[in-house]
Amino acid sequence: MVNESEAEAPVTLRPMLDYPAVQAWMAGLRQHWGGDPATDDPERLPILEVFCRVMNRDPDQMIKETTMIKDGERRIRIKGRTRYADAINAWQDTIEGSRLRQAKWGNTVRSFLIHNGVLLQSGVHQA
């Protein structure tokens, strides 16, 4: 698993919904799927928080590490995107439970990045 936190102080996290990147995620989910994404899956925000602690980053920091502004345009950082894609894959494999449960945890974090404009794909996970 990718964890660069060893030399750093543990990240201090505020409630997830305080972060603009999480608000953007919720807005994207609401726009695309309807419903109330903050409550319709009670695991959603806690899963992201677990991943934040694994990466020792808050949600806004994760988006800053995967995107950048260049020539006035927002772009995806290729190395950052790859690092997070690999980290999610590795972390997902450590989750206890079925493959579908592992996929759900990984896909929750992917969804957070996707709705912040960072393209990620997961591969097929069937029961």
Added chain:
Amino acid sequence: MEFKEVVGRRRSIRFFEPDRPVEREKIQKMLEAARLSSCAVNAQWARAVVSFRDDLTKDQLQRLLTPVAALNVEMAPVHIHWFNDLSIVNKIQGSRLKELVDVGALAPTHGWSHKFVDDFVYPQILKPMTEGPGYPIYSTFDVGMAVQQALLTGVDEGLAVCMVTLNGATLKEVFNVPDEWVPMPTILVGYPAESWDGGGQRPRPPFEELYYEGSYGKPFPRDPKVVEDLKAAKMIQEPATPNNPARIAEIKRLAEKYGLPM
């Protein structure tokens, strides 16, 4: 299926049944259709390498995955990788044009003869064309026509198809193709895991913005009766609409079935 319905029914399908194999004969039919496409100077630039996903090594498949197309490539059991053989014109040197003369497709009534091809067409038009900067563009147009015939034949055979662009350098290495072959897009082939209509016909720009009559700026008039005829023939179908509850429910179901992010 009638031709107009085939045109109307085609969608870029992005959810394939990953474990349902495609019959080899259906792939052959797609290739046969490509071979019969219209082609300038009968050169036939289009080449293809058919790749059955499960015959690839894990490393080969991994190398084909691009950020945008990875999931599609993993789900589709068959990939048809297209190439443009830029060397063909100077290999055949007009011989296929002379074949057209021999079979009466190009006739003296239109000024054609073997001597015209040998003395004029190949040395003065085709050979210089291959040395000009526009050559890859002209020839790619013809590859596209061949690929489209394969695509529509796949639809006619009840298959799901989708065009994707993969990394050309990787394709050339993995499939060991000649240097002169320029990588073109890939057709992914399988059976659809989503409904064939995929929520409706995809949005397109208005007809009048695309086609003109006489000169640019004067739209070709769109006759509503023709539109109705094409609806009856199933070429023009119900358009996809934003936030369609049925489509959203379908994607949710597929996401859950295949463990995909939402």
